[in-house]
Amino acid sequence: MHILGPGSLGLLWAARLQLAGIDYRLIVRNQQQLESWQRRDNQLLFNDGSQRHALTLALETAAHDTPIKQLIVATKAHTALAAVQLLQPRLAPASDILMLQNGLGAQQAVARACPGQRLYAASVTDGAWQPAPGELVWAGRGRTTLGPLSADTDSPAWLQTLPPALFDWHWQNPIMPTLWRKLAINCAINPFTLIYDCCNGEVPERAGAWLTACLTELEQLLRQQGIDDDLTGIVHQVIRNTATNSSSMRQDLHAGRRTEIDYILGYACRQARHDGLPVPALERLLQSAQICLQQHQLPTD
Ligand code: KPL
Numbered sequence: 001m002h003i004l005g006p007g008s009l010g011l012l013w014a015a016r017l018q019l020a021g022i023d024y025r026l027i028v029r030n031q032q033q034l035e036s037w038q039r040r041d042n043q044l045l046f047n048d049g050s051q052r053h054a055l056t057l058a059l060e061t062a063a064h065d066t067p068i069k070q071l072i073v074a075t076k077a078h079t080a081l082a083a084v085q086l087l088q089p090r091l092a093p094a095s096d097i098l099m100l101q102n103g104l105g106a107q108q109a110v111a112r113a114c115p116g117q118r119l120y121a122a123s124v125t126d127g128a129w130q131p132a133p134g135e136l137v138w139a140g141r142g143r144t145t146l147g148p149l150s151a152d153t154d155s156p157a158w159l160q161t162l163p164p165a166l167f168d169w170h171w172q173n174p175i176m177p178t179l180w181r182k183l184a185i186n187c188a189i190n191p192f193t194l195i196y197d198c199c200n201g202e203v204p205e206r207a208g209a210w211l212t213a214c215l216t217e218l219e220q221l222l223r224q225q226g227i228d229d230d231l232t233g234i235v236h237q238v239i240r241n242t243a244t245n246s247s248s249m250r251q252d253l254h255a256g257r258r259t260e261i262d263y264i265l266g267y268a269c270r271q272a273r274h275d276g277l278p279v280p281a282l283e284r285l286l287q288s289a290q291i292c293l294q295q296h297q298l299p300t301d
Contacts (some may be wrong), residue, residue, distance in 0.1 A: 146169060171287060
């Protein structure tokens, strides 16, 4: 198994595969990144929530030439396509690609670039973070809901080799409704936490009627995709459950990292325009988020 991207999610996959004794390689960005890991003897201090493990990771760069049978793409949405394209010569027609990105757009771009491979996509609720280089904390054990992006296929056999104690995965076919639902929740919370620079729990009070209007539009957009959900109820529940959390988008803003706005709210607005559905509250939210990003000298896409 190959994991692409040594961010928190990629490291979480690597650490769990290592603990499970499953052969894997974690593909890092370049030689420089590989050398900085090698200076630390490829050591990862992994806190699984109750125990600490000192793990020696199996790392390589894209320049390696061993064939890739299963590729777990754990990069950010905006780097996924270019990173997968670098590995294309190593993929066989029977290779599987599992995309773990937030939002939508990156999965479809990779599917277009790799028409010969089987593509799966996942919605991940695990929480992991890196307190320092070479350290990873699995702060919240979550679930990986995954399924085929388009074709109606069964779950691949390699998924069964993942021990349930480490990988709480759930097969969902089709997966698109799950990805859309997650995207709609992220649209309703994350951009507001960006523009008000607030925790999730403050969003209803700060955004007021604007949040209500966005939820109505998102519910209509979901209905156009064949999903009839009480999004308002779900979003308020997520807000209550994560009230003191800083959303992933706000964390990116504070860390000076490019956000996934274009793959979340940008994607929703583009889909609404494509469907001929007016979404003025969401368009206004997108513009406000982009202004906020500009003010922080961050890309608006
Ligand atoms: O998934 C989230 C994120 O921070 O990206 C939450 C806040 C739970 C919902 O938007």
